[in-house]
Ligand SMILES: [Zn+2]
């Protein structure tokens with residue numbers, strides 16, 4: 576990506592060998608996520624040029640000096656946050672590593688491994704998986720032995736962890752709870768599956784597309800509300816006799832976050848997962864927030880150490896209680912990446928994945 580609002584360019588780049596603590600991964604699958612789309616429209620700002628893609632899986636094919644966490648031939652889920660393990664955030668168990676944030680789309684030493692002539696090219700989330708091969712920090716790699724398809728492993732790298740993790744890692748989620756999920760894309764459908772894993776008694780899916788709502792039943796939705804036809808807050812309050820225990824905004828926007836907040840019961844919790852425009856804020860009645868003792872919290876990348884969440888979700892897949900493969904409705908070659916981004920924009924069901 577050289578600039579926003581233009582198709583991504585498919586080019587051959589010069590890729591350096593892995594340096595200290597880095598490995599080269601031959602990519603097997605890469606999911607196309609709303610955050611990639613937000614980058615292409617300029618809604619999510621990042622230094623350019625950059626290779627997009629932050630949800631992928633592949634195999635270790637070259638190991639740099641000082642690598643101890645993975646070995647040649649390991650199949651890995653890649654994490655778009657590489658956790659240093661030593662900063663305050665890492666020590667407290669979040670996935671919000673401060674050391675990663677310092678260099679963000681560059682490697683940990685603050686340099687890049689990709690060049691086109693003398694232009695330096697960054698990698699989204701230190702991985703940039705819309706590429707046949709990537710050089711990444713060993714901290715990005717979660718080697719797995721579970722029986723996962725390459726595409727399921729890729730989706731655990733972002734959408735499934737972001738969605739299901741927000742539920743299973745929540746300290747307020749409990750068996751029998753009632754849940755509303757705003758937005759039924761890859762992340763929203765993963766929230767629905769996370770709620771099913773937590774034995775939620777009622778899971779209400781909300782979207783503006785009837786076909787997406789129909790698709791959401793497959794993943795555990797018990798009720799659906801088309802917010803283009805019906806006021807979702809009124810419908811949810813009516814269905815549950817006062818509001819849900821937890822509501823999740825997987826879309827990320829002032830309207831959907833306010834609706835999620837207004838659809839929880841007194842003492843309930845609304846969780847913001849989707850990324851809105853920076854600076855955007857929801858119209859929320861703070862008086863009501865206090866007197867109804869509601870919580871509004873954020874969740875990023877499953878609210879925990881991503882590798883911990885990957886390991887739980889991979890186990891759930893092996894036990895067939897989490898269905899990641901059915902989220903994938905379209906596959907592409909790398910050359911078709913722009914078609915995949917357009918399908919996402921049109922609101923097509925499920926996830927599109929690039930297979931290498
Ligand atoms: Zn993503």
Ligand SMILES: [Zn+2]
Pocket residue numbers: 658659660661662663664665666671672673674675
């Ligand atoms: Zn850290």
